[in-house]
Amino acid sequence: MLKLRKYLKPFQIPIFLVLVLVLLQSLSELYLPTLMSDIVDKGVVTGDTDYIWKIGGYMLLVAAGGMVCSIAASFFSAKAASGFGRLLRSKIFSHVGNFSLSEFDKLGTASLITRTTNDITQIQQVMIMMLRMMAMAPMMCIGGIIMAYSKDAKLTLVLAVAIPLLIVAIVVIARKGMPLFKAMQVKLDKLNRVLRENLTGIRVIRSFNRVEHEKKRFDEANWDLTQTAIKVNKIMAAMMPVMMIVLNLTTVAIIWFGGHRISNGHMEVGDMMAFIQYAMQIMFSFIMLSMMFVMIPRASVSAVRINEVLDTTADIKDPDAVRTTNGQKGHVEFRDVTFSYPGAEMPAISNISFSMNPAEVTAIIGGTGSGKSTLINLIPRFYDVDSGQVLVDGVDVQEMTQEQLRHKIGFVPQQAVLFTGTIAENIRYGKEDASEKEVHHAAEIAQANEFISSMPEGFDSIIAQGGTNVSGGQKQRLSIARALVRKPEIYIFDDSFSALDFKTDAKLRAALKEETVHSTVLIVAQRVSTIMDADRIIVLDDGKISGIGTHKDLMESCSVYREIVMSQLSEEEIA
Structure with a gap:
């Protein structure tokens, strides 16, 4: 994940504000137990009602300030993480756009889609948590230890036993979970690939009565992912009970030893109550870290997969020195x-x-x-x-x-590909600034005018995703019109012409002969x-x-x- 930190540079100010606000929020939460201790020792024990109201008012103000800081920190962390995700998605999209067909063959279309969407979302979610929890947990932990020590140094020995137990539990569980998170992302790729094949090949599947076979394929991939997810969640679910056991035993130990110290006159009741709250804050800071360890392994796997895309260099690159043509x-x-x-x-x-x-x-x-x-x-x-x-x-x-x-070059591929939009927009894909006259002329040469004019909106008729609302022959003619409007040299x-009937094929080739009289024409047939x-x-x-x-x-x-x-x-x- 560290390799991706360079994409955080544009969001340095929101990140800085989050850290400052989290610091202020942590200070407010660390100050509250001390105020409560004062209320008990100096107000409740002595019966000083005015003091209770006065310090109680301070507590309300401190709590309100902490709440404002928390809300503001949430806003800026979400802003930074969302911007980071947007920037990373744009970077991957533009980087993948430079790939040759070899890189697409190597990484796979389904995997590239998963990496650009799901993997970046994983990192984005973890970043929001990191900006809040990863910043807050150390502050609360260190501050809690200092404040607890200030209340009673000897009682902190209880924490010296509890904290290492928590750290060992977190490390063991995280090490078991990391390989499974990696496996989950690979299985998610497989599920995405099976789903994509089902959706794009639905006509073939139905024509060969393979619907049940494809359902079985999908169920197998889905069940495989589910089993891995259940397994990893079982491991991670063990973390919270372990935390709570250690937390509750720590509270019992503090009350036990604290009670003895109060009876011996070494400690006040309010100090012990404050100490318990500081112990809770220290423990909860580790729980926050444990939640991060649930998310970080999966995000780390996602980061590796994203870096794999970004580190993949295109085999086909533009030369440093470009040669000019010789006039031909x-x-x-x-x-x-x-x-x-x-x-x-x-x-x-x-x-x-x-x-x-x-x-x-x-x-x-x-x-x-x-x-x-x-x-x-x-x-x-x-x-x-x-x-x-x-x-x-x-x-x-x-x-x-x-x-x-x-x-x-004007290229008409073997499989005609159209894009969502109007017919005119699809033809202009070959030449963005083509006039209406040029678009109509290209369609006429491609023998597409007849079916376009029969459509309700003519050239403004919408082409559905993948061109599903036009026939194979119509798609081919629109693809040819797209190349013709470009007026290329080659x-x-x-x-x-494979999807065209013999009559349309002959008319189209006759029209093409006149249109391409000064160009080089290569036909595969x-x-x-x-x-x-x-x-x-x-x-x-x-x-x-x-x-x-x-x-x-x-x-x-x-x-x-x-x-x-x-x-x-x-x-x-x-x-």
Whole structure:
């Protein structure tokens, strides 16, 4: 947790005020038993009513002052902790935003969500308690010992026995609880992952009648977390009875030995009453610390998990010296590129070399797992190559900033992703300052105008979370419109026409041809009919190039391409 203290710097003033207010509150509570002792010894014993009223009034004022300090300290501690949580969440969000896909694969989406929400909440709650209890407990403990000693030095020997017993109990219980808190956070990750898979894959689950199986999976993960939580709470629950036993035995011992000292004339009745209250304050300060030890182990685990995210550095970084392009626009070249996913035994693609030029359409086709999507993910630098070079406009993509590189690209992913908001806002995601005319034009080229105009609010119609209120084909067309409005130098379509019928596909490609006449276009497709007219077709097989050429050339020279064509088209269509 100490590594996170740098995020407390903006809240130094509220933290300082909390410490001052807690000090004043502690002083007021430490002063009250002494005033009560005076009332008993000098007022009650002597029958001095005026003195009782006078000191009683002081007690009320001191108690009221302590209450005001307590309320103010609660306010400032909550303000500092909430601000700290907000700052830490923002830091993690922006840090994670710089991750490459490799870091997401490594940490896991479900775990990142848990760390950004639950783990930070754990630390935030502990911080509120620390600012109050961790500051107050030492003050009350030290002050209580001093005040108790001032009342009767010999009676403090009772505390010399009780306090070590409390410390041993706290340490033993905390050591047993720490590993279980760590296990709880891991199991919470698992529960979050199972729940996320259930919610995102509900259509598949229902279509395969796997609802009961998924319920069982969730119940197992939930029960596993519950059992660990019960176990750790049993251990922590043992702390309070131990505290109360020691507390009550200490009170009995004080009364026993104090009674003897009063009968021998070494102590006043009021002093013994004050001593008991100081002993209670000392004991309760340890109880406050024990409550912290219930929370701190879990918060420490959360802090480790948060630091793991913050300490994870992105594999893909912007270069210190950025090279400028050589004037070419939209030229892309692969030079002997090889890439493997982390932990994979075999490269996903090997020794890939080809080039793409503006005003040309390049298509990539191949079987499932041949490396098509992997290849195009290297152009916007979602991953970095193991060897070789990917050049855009004559410059290695690793020598350009990610913003500079991606500004040149209009990317349409294989799985169309839409965001909550209007249709116009989703299209403007490609170009924030796009005019209404540009938005409408992009939608028209993407063949989306027809279904948009049929919606009640047109371009102001709301897209639900995940685009659940539009079909797969409509989502793809809106994704294409989002890329078109950007007017980039390079268009990348990753199997972006698969959900379209043949008629819409043909109309869209005809419109795209006119719109992208000065741009480089790269199309990944499963359907031969989508890419037959491309200027260059690249055939991938097991991560390697099996052939490059036009449809006609490949039919004669590439057996892999010929097999794909024969499996999809009739003899009349091929002819």
